[in-house]
Amino acid sequence: MTWDSKLIKKAEEIIKLYPQKRSALGPLLYLAQNKEGYIDDDSVVEISNLLGITEVQVRSVASFYTMYKQEPTGKYLLSVCKSISCEINNSKEVIGGIKEFTGLSSNETDPEKTFTFEEVECIGACGGAPAVQVNYETIEGVTPEKALDLCKYLKEEEPKVIVADDLQEKFGGIKSFEWAIEDNSGTSTTAPGFQIIGTAEEN
Amino acid sequence: MSEEIKFTVNGTELEAKSGELLIEACENSGIHIPRFCWHKRLEPVGMCRMCLVEVETPRGKALVPSCTTEITEDLVVDTESEVVKKAQEGILEFLLINHPLDCPVCDKAGECPLQDQTMAYGPGESRFVEEKRHFEKPIPISEIILLDRERCILCARCTRFSDEISGDPLIEFIQRGNKTEVNTFPNEPFRSYFSGNTVQICPVGALTSTSYRFKARPWDLKSISSTCNCCSVGCSIELNTSQNKMLRILGEDNEFTNQGWLSDKGRYNFDYLHSENRVLNILEKNDDSFNEISTSEAIKKITSKVKELKNPNIKFLIGSHSTNEEYFVINQISNHLNKDKFLSKEKSNVYFCDDLLSRGYFEEKYTQATFEDLDKSETIVLWSEDIKDNLPVLYLRIKKAVRNGAKLIVFGHTNTAIAGLADFYFGKDVVSNNFDLMLNPAELKDFKNNVEGKRVTAIVGKAAVSQKKESLDKLVDYLNEISELKLFNSFSKGNTFGALQNIHEIKGLNEFSTEFDNEEKNIVFTIGVNPVNSSYFGKAIKENLIAADYVISLDLFINDTTELADLILPTTSLGEKEGTITNMEMRVMKQNKILPAPGSTLSEWEYLIGILNAMGINIEYKNEIEINADLVRDYSDKESLPTFDNLNKPSNLYGVINTKPINITTKDLKKQDFPLLMVRRLYGDSSTQINSPSISMLGSERFIELNSSTAEKYGISSKVGNFIQGSNSISIKIDINNLLPDDLVIAPINRRGFENIDPSKDFEITEARNREELSVN
Structure with missing residues (x-):
């Protein structure tokens, strides 16, 4: 038993929301990810016992979706969009700059565990392309220079809480529209929606 | 569903049942459509796209996968048009992008669907110049199965088989996109009684068995059809030999019995034929x-x-x-x-070696069931020794029937492996530790409602050597009266029924030991x-x-x-x-x-x-x-x-x-109240298995099963320990199984060490907290 009773209770509450146990797999993987920052093998075993499916079936789903992390990420997860709108608006240089600053290629974490860098497909901010996410908080209208400043800021200041609006003000440019999601822990149910690793609760 | 409808393929008008899949209907009419992922006995997925054909739609001709398209009235299909040919060439070119083309060293070469279909439908050359995928090769995914991931074309036949058919999904796709691979979870190997079937249905050489890998080329093999005698299901098999050595056993698709599948025991228990320990003189x-x-x-x-x-x-x-x-x-x-x-008369007698042999139900008032009846029955009633271990392919047939809607009712403490499939599991509240029925079957509401007036197939036989046949009689006679009953006598060993049919008077082992008189010659x-x-x-x-x-x-x-x-x-x-x-x-x-x-x-x-x-x-x-x-x-x-x-x-x-x-002629044992229930596991220390190197290790683990409150009574909390009776001490793995009643311990009769244990006598179980505390044997 690697999950404490509080987490198990939460998991059981989530399972009850679905007519079939195995439908709760997605939300339970979020629980695991919130606990460790990635989906570790112990959590996979725990989830498989809770849902009555085999471990490899859990791992199969967890490894299919890129936002379930298979390995621990650094303190700041930098996701840079490489899809068409951002590409047209010079995301290549943003990517190149960040790569050079951090010395990482896609899906790598630095030894100090400060940064994890990844190139991702569309993050839904085409109006403000090119866009970057830090721990899934979106900053739009980033220029290659601003991206470097962002990295330097993160490295030197090591902010504990990442809030999109703050960073947008400091490093962003054109914005597609006002983001209005306040409750990012799932709007209508107790099942966790997508949450920011580590920083969400403090926020 | 079964109404005949007309459709046209390549200009010829054909007939098929409505609802039938296009690929299957064409196959039945002799038109072969190439495919990798589609398998007659598995649910279609449309993974490989090799079976694309052109059909006429209101918006013109369209390419559709024939394995997921159902026949409709007046469907017009073209399986050989230029467009279809181009699609097939394209699909094969894609499939071969990452396929290593190591046919000269691949066991599948010569009988490989990918090789054959590339010859028949492929483009002839590839435009791909980049580096192919590389994986560690081969990785053992169980003791008997090896996996070469770079050969895999992701058809999902093996993963679908283990999920749908055998019900132990221990292999799955991991990752996605061009990183997708089939794999197991770390430390959770593909230990299935049916894993060998995945090797047989793999359309490339990705899954291989340790017993056949690098042993022969298919074109050197001689083959003949035969029947497996590992259990009394009688699966149809194909024997493959080369230079007078048995090299491989494959399952044949016999609609009535095994439908293509085999248990791993039936498939891999043959190395003993050529063992150096075999007596030849x-x-x-x-x-x-x-x-x-x-x-x-x-x-x-x-x-x-x-x-x-x-x-x-x-x-x-x-x-x-x-x-x-x-x-x-x-x-x-x-x-x-x-x-x-x-x-003088009556001096010669024949005794059949099966502890669980009873008089059975062969009288005229009982109707003999066939495996097809399982598919047609509304309710299946099971009370016998462990089906999954002793009649593995019957387990698959039951699982199939349950998937198609039959209700499954299980009695007793031996079939806990099948309990997950059961709609009703009647354990300790209904069946005593002596395997007596404690209630009148009519009093069991859930039972009565599901059998009364229904088509019922029952699989009935003694579950334990101490069980009285009367307890089964109660159930069978009730069923025979109240339902349309068809019945299997679940004597599980090889050709038991051949012995019963051909030997006029047959007795059991109880009779052998009671009739044996040392005073006589x-x-x-x-x-x-x-x-x-x-x-x-x-x-x-x-x-x-x-x-x-x-x-x-x-x-x-x-x-x-x-x-x-x-x-x-x-x-x-x-x-x-x-x-x-x-x-x-x-x-x-x-x-x-x-x-x-x-x-x-x-x-x-x-x-x-x-x-x-x-x-x-x-x-x-x-x-x-x-x-x-x-x-x-x-x-x-x-x-x-x-x-x-x-x-x-x-x-x-x-x-x-x-x-x-x-x-x-058999009599029940007089002794009752056994604290130990001896069961037969699929794998054990039989002389054929220990002389078959590729599967001998599978039957070596010794274990006991008990429920958690019994474990508490013995003061056991660890997972290993010693089983002690008199001077016998066996180191064991301890499995907790809470479907078992209190005070009943299960042990395998066919694992070395347990042959000297008397289940009617008391025993001790001690836990071992470290290696030193385990008995050495």
Whole structure:
């Protein structure tokens, strides 16, 4: 038993929301990810016992979706969009700059565990392309220079809480529209929606 | 659903059942559409896109995958158009992007669907110049299965099989996109009783078995159809040999029985045929060693012994791996001896080696079931020994029926592996630790509602050696009265039903040990059996065999039973003899010969006829065909007799159902209240398995199962410990199974160490907290 009773209770509450146990797999993987920052093998075993499916079936789903992390990420997860709108608006240089600053290629974490860098497909901010996410908080209208400043800021200041609006003000440019999601822990149910690793609760 | 509709393929008008898949309907009409992922016995997924065909739609012609398209009225299909050809070439070019093309060293080459279809439908050349995927190769995903991931084309046949058919999804796709691979979870190997089927259905050489890898090329193989005798399901198999060595056994798709699948025991239990431990010459015991002697000398010794002992009892302990022809000859010899001048009446008896043999339900008032009835029944009632371990392919058929909507009701404590499938599991509240029914079946509401007036198929047999047959009678007679009952007697061992059909009077092991009289003269024949290490009566039988005046063993190996013999006559085995066998549906099927008899081995019947002739009794059989011609006479249905000629006809390829009167004499054990329930696991220390290197390790683990409150009572919290009874101490793995009732402990009878344990006596279980506390054995 690697999950404490509080987490198990939460998991059981989530399972009850679905007519079939195995439908709760997605939300339970979020629980695991919130606990460790990635989906570790112990959590996979725990989830498989809770849902009555085999471990490899859990791992199969967890490894299919890129936002379930298979390995621990650094303190700041930098996701840079490489899809068409951002590409047209010079995301290549943003990517190149960040790569050079951090010395990482896609899906790598630095030894100090400060940064994890990844190139991702569309993050839904085409109006403000090119866009970057830090721990899934979106900053739009980033220029290659601003991206470097962002990295330097993160490295030197090591902010504990990442809030999109703050960073947008400091490093962003054109914005597609006002983001209005306040409750990012799932709007209508107790099942966790997508949450920011580590920083969400403090926020 | 089954209404016939018309559709057109390549300009020809064809008929099919509505709702049928396009690929299947075309196949049935002789039009082959290439495919990788589609398999007749699996749900379609449309993964590989190889089966794209052009159909006419209201918006013009369109390419659709024929494996996920159902036939509709007046559908117009083109399977050979230019567009289809281009699609096929494109798909193959894509599939070959990452396929290594290591055919010269791949076991599948020569019978590989990817290779064959690339030849037939492929583009001829590839435009791909980049680096292919590389993986560590091969990785063992279980003790017997290896995986070369770079060869995999992601058709999902293996993962679908393990999920849908066998129900143990321990392999799955990991990652996605071009990183997708099939794999297991770390430390959770693909341990399935049915894993070998994934090797057979893999359309490339990604999954291979340790027993066949690098052993032969398919074009060098000789093959013949036969029937498996590992359990009484009687799966149709194909034997593959090369240079007179058995190299592989494949499942054949017999609609009536196995539908293509096999258990791993049936598939991989053949290496023993060529084991260096096999007895190949007649051995005579001289004090403690064995001497080789000739057949004529051996027969002379036996006949002179019979004369010398003057009117001895001649007892036959028989096993389940003989053919019907051999049982028929055993019956003849026993009958003749009873009539003969050497013996007075009733001196010769035949005893069948299965602890769980009972009188069964063969009377006319009971209707014999077939496996097809499972699919048609509304409710399946199961009370028997563990089906998954003892009749593995029947487990698959039950699982299929349940998937298609049949209700499953399970009684007792032995079938806990199938409890997950069951709609109702009647355990400790209904069945006592003695396997008595504690309630009247009519009082069980859920039970009554699901059987009353319904089509019911029951699988019934003793679940434990101490079980009284009456407890089963109560259930069966109730069902027979209240429902449309069809019934299987679940005697699980090999050709049990062949023995029952062909031996006029057959007794059980309880009778052997109670009837054995040391005061009299006794000659015992053991024929392909090893009760000493696999039976509740083992200890008593061992004492009887030691006390007997002369023991003759017809067998393959020197084992715990045959080492007690005065004479060992080496016999032939699967693939080395021709004959018929009968499965639990009473379906008689053919076993065929593809290997020569090794050394100076003979078939069992050849020895027995030789002995009879030497004793002056004149029965002459030159070959199995003559015996077969004699034995088919008493079958009840004269229209379809299971003669060799008849069974070799294509229409009877998968056997004919035919019956004979059956006469079994067995009594229940007097002893009751066993604290230990001995069960037979699929794998064990049988002499064939321990001499088959590729699967010998599978039967070595010793374990017990008990529920958590019983474990608490014994003060056990760790997962390993020692099982102690008297001077026997066995190191065991301890499994908690909360479906078991309190105070009942399950142990495997066919694992080394447990043969000396008496389940009716008390025992101790101690836990081991470290290596030093485990007993060494």
